[in-house]
Amino acid sequence: MTVGESVSGPQSGTRVATRFFPVSAALRPYCSIIYLTEVETSPGTRVEDYLHPEWANLRFIDGEPSFAGVGGAKPEAAPHFVVTGPTSKATYFAAGNMRAWGIGILPAGWAKFFALPAEDLADRFVDGTKHPAFAPLAPLAGRLRQANDVGTAAQMLDDHFTGLLVGAPRDDPAILAAHGALVDDELTSVAELAEKLELSERSVERLSRRAFGFPPKLLIRRQRFLRSLARFMLDPSMSWIETLDYHYYDQAQFTRDFRRFMGMSPRAYAARAKPILGSAARARAAAAGEAVQGLHKPAG
Template identity: 50%
Template sequence: MRAFFTTFYLTDIDVGPDGRVTDHLHPEWANLRIISGTLPVSEIRNAAPFGGTNAIVTGPTSTAVRFTTGTSRIWGIGLLPLGWAKYVAAPANAFADRLCDPATERDFAPHCRLVDPLFGPEPDEMAELARITQHFESLSARPVPEEARIRAVHQALVDKEVASVADMAEHAGLPTHTLERVCRRHFGFPPSLLLRRQRFMRSLSQYMLDPALTWIGAIDSHYHDQAQFVREFHRFMGMSPSAYAALPHPVLAGVMRARMAAAGAPVQALHDPSKD
């Protein structure tokens, strides 16, 4: 099943009975998160705050998600574009930059039976992981539409040398109009925005993983200049680089380091499915 997921990951947050912590999720692939404990409140640009549910579907995102939570255990299932195509009937662009409750979405009905039984009376990481694995194994017979095209497009996307839509189409072996359709349906966004997101996340990850770097030292080589990077930072994170650097990152800083060690990429957007 590795080709379909970034990771299954467990985040334990302990801030005491009344504590709260706030952080920002970076632009990423789709996720299903299932929560035990304090339920988070999440905010994505141009939408009302979302909370009060023990499961959250986040479609593929091109903007930050600000969240506040308390003491909790959160299992996350990161769906790669191939995983979305296999396990979700709806086109990815229908859920792009959206937060929703899977219990209210017909396209996620098959996954609701995982939510309530996931956590037992006591924390048991291995039993919980087994329930997640068994759930998706039970759906393994589902066909994957356009599998070869999705794989080819994803490999082109994670290639650092691919800098334009024309390059991406050539590497994927697809006409530009087909690339556009495949990207919107299975990746959530047009290829031009996906390439911009990759470039931005390469830069942000460099900065987050190496505290000694300045923004200048972290900027990806495909940026023309610092001004372009600053504009893109506002586009993807909703704030300036200096404003983001001044914020605490109590959850994501640790998650990125752990993910780098376990999966070889600090963020989901940079996950290379060919290395699984």
């Protein structure tokens, strides 16, 4: 069932639509949401946007070639089955006429479904058809293309990942506990995280890199930034000073974080058109409870 849908027309002759499909109860600890993005534009033109830092995503893209680059890297052609690991930097994305199905993978889901550390794919993407960890999922592209309607296709994705739970490794309760702590806006330090998990800081560091892709200090900083960014995405009329998370000392500290995570100043970002992410924020919040995937709470 579609709970959230956004449609935008950033320029004449262009239409961007994103639909969101909540995952089933069995998948909520492991996946954030299923989504379909469609771009219709005049031949030879592309819409451009910047994806926020987030957890991992799998996308199955049909249509004209898309281009992507993480963290200022030179954009390159995105594979039709693209797997992006967890990111701590914005991802530039340019798309012509295309249709892309996607599913967000939470840290517990990464550990559940894929036998490689999240750190191995942090801030980068790979061709899922060529990587041994993801190649078994490649046939989904053809099946999604042949689905009779979007509801059937969304259910197909949900059913496939639900099926992967059978025979998957047992959950690591420390991953779910760490994720729950990271989305708690009261958390301010690695020491607090270690205390909550009843682990040493060294053990938390290892867990964080393996399941979340980054050191815990960076993740805490990223979450603080995303809380502020999400407020702006839900209400772009707000000034940046109004969006600041209360853990920021001042706007200068926020500006430094903004440049670190988005690769540009807050002012430059506010002035940019956001044809894909802009209109989708409120729809995503309605469907999944959060405007950005990085704030998604595990288990719904």
